[in-house]
Amino acid sequence: MQVSETITARGNSYGIEGQVADRFKPVLDAFIENFREEDEVGAACSVVIDGDTVVDIYGGYRDGAMTTPWDAHSTVCMMSVAKGVTGICFNMLVDRGMIDLDQPVAAYWPEFAQNGKEHILVRWLLDHRAAIPVLTNDPMYPGGMFDREAYVRALEVQEPLWEPGTQAAYHVHNQGYLLGEVMRRVCGLTVGPFLRQEVAGPLGAEYYIGGMSAHEQASVAEIMPNMNARLFAAKDVELPAEGAAWTGETLRPLAFRQNPDEPWHTTLNKPAWREVEIASGNGHGNARGVARIYGALVSPVSINSVTLMTRDGLERMITEQHNQIELMQERHYHQALGVLLNTASAVYMGPNARSFGHHGIGGSIGFGDPDARIGFSYACNKLHSVGDNGPRARRLIDALYSVI
Numbered sequence: 001m002q003v004s005e006t007i008t009a010r011g012n013s014y015g016i017e018g019q020v021a022d023r024f025k026p027v028l029d030a031f032i033e034n035f036r037e038e039d040e041v042g043a044a045c046s047v048v049i050d051g052d053t054v055v056d057i058y059g060g061y062r063d064g065a066m067t068t069p070w071d072a073h074s075t076v077c078m079m080s081v082a083k084g085v086t087g088i089c090f091n092m093l094v095d096r097g098m099i100d101l102d103q104p105v106a107a108y109w110p111e112f113a114q115n116g117k118e119h120i121l122v123r124w125l126l127d128h129r130a131a132i133p134v135l136t137n138d139p140m141y142p143g144g145m146f147d148r149e150a151y152v153r154a155l156e157v158q159e160p161l162w163e164p165g166t167q168a169a170y171h172v173h174n175q176g177y178l179l180g181e182v183m184r185r186v187c188g189l190t191v192g193p194f195l196r197q198e199v200a201g202p203l204g205a206e207y208y209i210g211g212m213s214a215h216e217q218a219s220v221a222e223i224m225p226n227m228n229a230r231l232f233a234a235k236d237v238e239l240p241a242e243g244a245a246w247t248g249e250t251l252r253p254l255a256f257r258q259n260p261d262e263p264w265h266t267t268l269n270k271p272a273w274r275e276v277e278i279a280s281g282n283g284h285g286n287a288r289g290v291a292r293i294y295g296a297l298v299s300p301v302s303i304n305s306v307t308l309m310t311r312d313g314l315e316r317m318i319t320e321q322h323n324q325i326e327l328m329q330e331r332h333y334h335q336a337l338g339v340l341l342n343t344a345s346a347v348y349m350g351p352n353a354r355s356f357g358h359h360g361i362g363g364s365i366g367f368g369d370p371d372a373r374i375g376f377s378y379a380c381n382k383l384h385s386v387g388d389n390g391p392r393a394r395r396l397i398d399a400l401y402s403v404i
Contacts, residue, residue, distance in 0.1 A: 003028060003057055009036040015069055018044075018057035023403055027055050030399035034392045035060065041382040042070040042221055044287035045396050048295025048375035051303050055400075056288050062221035062381065075206055075284045076221040076381045077268055079360025082209055082283030083175060084367075085293060086191050087126060087317070087338020087358070088308065089199060090179050094337075095313030098186050101126075101337070105178075108185045115159035124165055125178045126338040127321040131160035132178075133169040133328055134254040142261040146276045148190075151177050151258070168335060170328035172255040176279030179338070191279035202306045205292040207285030210277030217274050220284055225264045226362060226385040251328050281360075287377040294357060294368035295375025314370065318356045331387060347389050349376075350397045359389035372404055 003018045014035050020028045027045065034040045042060035046053065062068045062076075093099045099108070101123040106113035112120075115137070124130040138154040145151065155177060161169075171178070180190040189197065192210040200207050208216060260267050267273055273282055296303045297314055309317070318336045326333050334343040339356045342349040349355035349367040357367025357376075362383025368375050378393045 001025075007032055007035060009040075012066060014040075014060045016057065016059035017072070018059075019053075019055075020057060021054040024055050024400070026399040026402055027396055028057055030395045031057050031059070034395060038392050039382055039384065040380065040392065041066065041224065042074070042076070043378065043380040043392070044070065044074070045378045046287040046291035046376075047400055048291045048299070048303075050373050051295060051299040051301035053288070053291070053295075058287070064222055064224050064382070070221060070381075071219075073206060073219050073286070074221050075208075075216075075219050075286050075289075076364070076379050077223045077273070077282060077284050077360075078290065078364040078366070078379050079283075079362060079383075080281050081285075081290060081358055081360040081364050081366050081377075081379075082278075083280050084339045084356075084358030085195065085199075085207065085283055085290070086176055086179055086209065086279045088293065088297065089191055089194050090126065090183060090338055091313060091317040092198065092309050093183060093186055094316070095309040099182065105130075105182060108182050111156045114157055117158075117160060117164070120160070120164045122182065123321065123337060125171075125175065125182070127335045128168045128171050128175065128326060128333075129165050129322070130171065130178065131162050131164040131167070131169070132158050132174060133161070133171045134174070134251060135257065136161070136254065139254075139257045142257075142259065145173060145258040145278060146260075146272055148177065148180075148277055152181050155181075168322055168324055168326040168333065169251060170326050170333070171280070172328060173258065173278060173280050176277075176281065180277060180279050190277055192277040199293060199308060200289065203289075203292050203296055203304055205285070205289035207283060207289035207293065208274075209279050209283045210275060212274040212284060216284075217271060220274060221381040223265075223268045224382045225268060226383045255328065285379070287379045290366035290377035290379070291375040293375065294366055294377070295373075298368040298370045298373045298375060300373065318354065318370065329387075345388060348394050348397060350401050359393070363390045363392055365389050365393050374400070374404075376400065 044058035047055035137158050184190045321335050323334045334341040342355045347359045352369050355369045359365040364379045366377040384390045
């Protein structure tokens with residue numbers, strides 16, 4: 001059914017648009033309830049089952065001033081949802097036999113074999129056990145995260161902070177640069193161009209990691225970070241003295257030494273953030289595009305005649321690597337190869353323990369259910385501060401599974 005209605009919530013009016021198959025009306029009801037019960041400004045939700053889009057809804061506003069409606073092609077920074085998409089791109093090369101997970105990273109990137117990193121395995125880049133979650137040897141300068149080549153050189157000289165392969169620590173920014181450089185050495189493309197050429201372009205999915213044109217940026221919604229979130233708040237924590245040993249409390253601020261010396265709201269809403277490739281965190285897209293990517297992975301029916309990876313490749317990607325408390329945020333992560341597995345305490349993906357994907361700080365999420373053959377995504381621009389993927393996504397996910 002076609003959706004076009006205006007609701008009143010918290011003293012404001014919000015337009016809700018899109019399409020929902022009749023059976024999935026509870027998802028629409030949950031979407032509307034989010035505007036009434038939560039601090040929603042603009043959002044979108046999409047569901048793909050067996051290759052068919054059964055939910056594609058969006059509403060609210062692209063900006064905090066609530067002057068520009070969120071439309072069908074609005075995109076937003078979905079934060080670490082990018083990690084899951086990057087993981088998919090990397091695993092496509094594994095599936096094609098171009099990368100061996102159990103080879104040292106240095107087999108593909110010889111310059112990486114410095115300062116004790118010669119034995120770090122490729123799979124540890126994907127599951128956050130590479131032991132280089134932050135830069136300490138060459139912390140660079142504020143804004144250095146926008147210089148991909150310099151960041152890669154800094155990773156080459158960084159030493160592991162503990163024995164690689166043992167303890168996980170969320171590589172907030174570093175994972176994307178690490179995976180992207182291995183991809184460049186193997187196929188000539190970093191994550192963003194590979195995504196355009198091999199995934200988003202063929203699928204007709206509006207999702208980008210860096211390289212956004214002025215035309216593409218014109219549809220981007222304002223992102224409104226919540227500074228009570230632990231990772232965002234860590235940027236303003238006083239850094240330890242140069243050369244001081246790290247602790248569980250110092251990893252978070254160390255992760256942001258390379259960020260510009262400016263408010264988060266400024267960084268996340270300027271053109272440079274959309275143009276540079278930060279493959280762990282600056283993916284911009286909409287729910288329709290992300291649901292389409294995950295839907296293509298799990299569907300027995302191809303979308304646009306596109307097959308992203310074989311069934312064996314998918315099962316390899318979603319094989320558990322570890323299930324532990326990672327050190328960056330001291331939270332429980334159930335980790336596969338570049339994607340998270342369903343972990344109710346951190347990233348809720350419905351009732352199937354085999355569901356896989358990635359959330360972004362503040363609420364956005366994309367995931368696939370390989371058994372129900374579902375691709376799901378929710379995107380928002382007003383971020384929450386809770387430690388998991390939050391009540392808005394959970395309400396939508398529960399509504400979806402109530403009719404499956």
